[in-house]
Amino acid sequence: MSSSISAATLGRVRLVVQILSFLFLVYGGLLVGHYSAEKISGSLPALSCAYDQLNGGYCVLIPTQHQLHHRVGEALVQMQQFSYKVIIPLLFTFLSFYVFFVFLNKMFCGWICPLGTFQEMMYKMSHFFGLQKNHSLSVNQLRFIRPIKWLMLAILVFILPLVAGLGVAPHAAGDAFCQVCPSRVLTTLASGNFEQLTISTAGVADIIFSSIRALLFGSIVVLSMTMRQPFCRICPLLAFNALFQKLSPMRLVKKEHEKCEKCGVCTKACPMDIQEIWKESGSKAFHDDCTLCGRCAEFCPDDNVIQVKFGPIALFSSSREYYKKRIKQEKPEGIKPTKKAKLRPVAVEPN
Numbered sequence: 001m002s003s004s005i006s007a008a009t010l011g012r013v014r015l016v017v018q019i020l021s022f023l024f025l026v027y028g029g030l031l032v033g034h035y036s037a038e039k040i041s042g043s044l045p046a047l048s049c050a051y052d053q054l055n056g057g058y059c060v061l062i063p064t065q066h067q068l069h070h071r072v073g074e075a076l077v078q079m080q081q082f083s084y085k086v087i088i089p090l091l092f093t094f095l096s097f098y099v100f101f102v103f104l105n106k107m108f109c110g111w112i113c114p115l116g117t118f119q120e121m122m123y124k125m126s127h128f129f130g131l132q133k134n135h136s137l138s139v140n141q142l143r144f145i146r147p148i149k150w151l152m153l154a155i156l157v158f159i160l161p162l163v164a165g166l167g168v169a170p171h172a173a174g175d176a177f178c179q180v181c182p183s184r185v186l187t188t189l190a191s192g193n194f195e196q197l198t199i200s201t202a203g204v205a206d207i208i209f210s211s212i213r214a215l216l217f218g219s220i221v222v223l224s225m226t227m228r229q230p231f232c233r234i235c236p237l238l239a240f241n242a243l244f245q246k247l248s249p250m251r252l253v254k255k256e257h258e259k260c261e262k263c264g265v266c267t268k269a270c271p272m273d274i275q276e277i278w279k280e281s282g283s284k285a286f287h288d289d290c291t292l293c294g295r296c297a298e299f300c301p302d303d304n305v306i307q308v309k310f311g312p313i314a315l316f317s318s319s320r321e322y323y324k325k326r327i328k329q330e331k332p333e334g335i336k337p338t339k340k341a342k343l344r345p346v347a348v349e350p351n
C-alpha cells in the first residue's frame with residue numbers, strides 16, 4: 001500500500017496529466033469532434049497548436065491574434081480610411097463652410113464671387129458703350145423678385161437633391177442647382193471649355209437642366225447690360241448667406257440714423273437697389289439682399305453714418321471727404337448735385 005502510494009508521486013501524477021493533456025491537445029479533435037474542439041479551444045491557456053488538425057483545443061493566443069488581426073486591425077484600418085474618407089473631408093467642408101458662410105458671409109458676394117464680378121463688369125461695359133437703359137428696380141419689382149432666391153434655395157438646393165436621394169427624382173437632380181448654375185458656365189468658359197454651354201442629350205433630365213443652364217447664362221449676359229446684378233437677385237447662395245448673416249463678424253451698420261439726411265444716394269449707389277439702407281437703421285438697414293460691396297458707405301456724404309464692420313472694428317466708414325473724392329470718379333445715376341454745393345446730393349427719392 002505504502003509502496004503504491006509512494007509509487008504515485010506528485011511527479012508521476014503530473015507526468016500522467018502531461019501525457020493525457022498532450023494526447024488530448026494533439027489528437028483530442030478525433031475524440032470530441034471538430035465543433036466541440038473549436039468551442040473548448042477559445043478558452044484554453046495552453047500552447048496547443050491550431051495548425052494541428054487533430055487537436056482537442058488550441059492556444060488562447062490564436063483567437064487573441066485572430067481578433068487583433070481580423071477585428072481590431074481591420075477596425076483600425078477602417079477607422080483610418082473613415083478618417084481619410086469622411087472625417088478629414090468633413091473637417092475641410094466645415095472649415096470652408098465656416099470661412100465662406102460665417103466668416104466672410106456676404107463679403108464673398110461683394111468681393112470674391114466670379115459671377116458677381118462678371119455681372120458688374122458687364123454692366124460697367126454697357127454703361128461705357130452707352131447701352132444701359134434700366135438702372136434701378138422699383139419697389140414693386142423688388143417685392144416680386146426678392147422671394148425668388150429663397151424659392152431657388154428651397155427647391156434646387158434642398159428639396160430636389162433630397163427627393164433624388166430618395167429615388168423619386170432623377171439622379172441628375174441630386175445636385176439640381178449645380179446643374180443649372182450659370183457660374184459653372186462662366187468659369188468653364190473662362191478656362192476655354194465650351195462644354196457647359198452645350199445641351200446634353202444624355203437623358204431627359206440632362207436635356208432640361210442643360211437647356212435651363214444655357215438659357216440662364218444667356219439671359220444673365222443680356223440682362224447684365226441693362227440692369228445691375230440680375231442673377232444675384234435670385235441667387236440661392238445669397239439666400240444661404242443671409243441665413244448666417246447674423247452670425248458673421250462682417251456686417252453693414254447704419255450707425256447714426258439721426259444724422260442721415262435721407263438723400264437716398266446710398267440706394268442709388270447700391271447694385272441691389274436696397275431701399276432699407278436709407279429708410280431703416282440698425283440691423284434692418286443690413287438687408288438680406290446686401291452683398292457687402294460697401295458702395296452705400298462710399299457714396300454716403302455723411303460722416304460715420306454707414307460702416308462696413310468686422311466685429312467691433314470699422315473697416316470703412318462713410319465720410320464727407322471720401323464722398324467728395326468718390327463722386328468725382330463716378331456719379332451713381334439719379335444723383336443730381338445742387339448748384340450751391342456741387343458735391344452735395346439733393347434729396348433723391350429712390351424708386
Ligand code: SF4
Nearest residue numbers: 109113116232235238
Ligand atoms: S449673389 Fe450669388 S451670383 Fe451674386 S455675388 Fe453672391 S454668390 Fe455670386
Ligand code: SF4
Nearest residue numbers: 270290291293294296
Ligand atoms: S446695401 Fe450697401 S453694401 Fe449692401 S449691397 Fe447695397 S451698396 Fe452694397
Ligand code: SF4
Nearest residue numbers: 260261263264266300
Ligand atoms: S446716403 Fe447717407 S445720408 Fe443719404 S440717405 Fe443714405 S445713409 Fe442717409
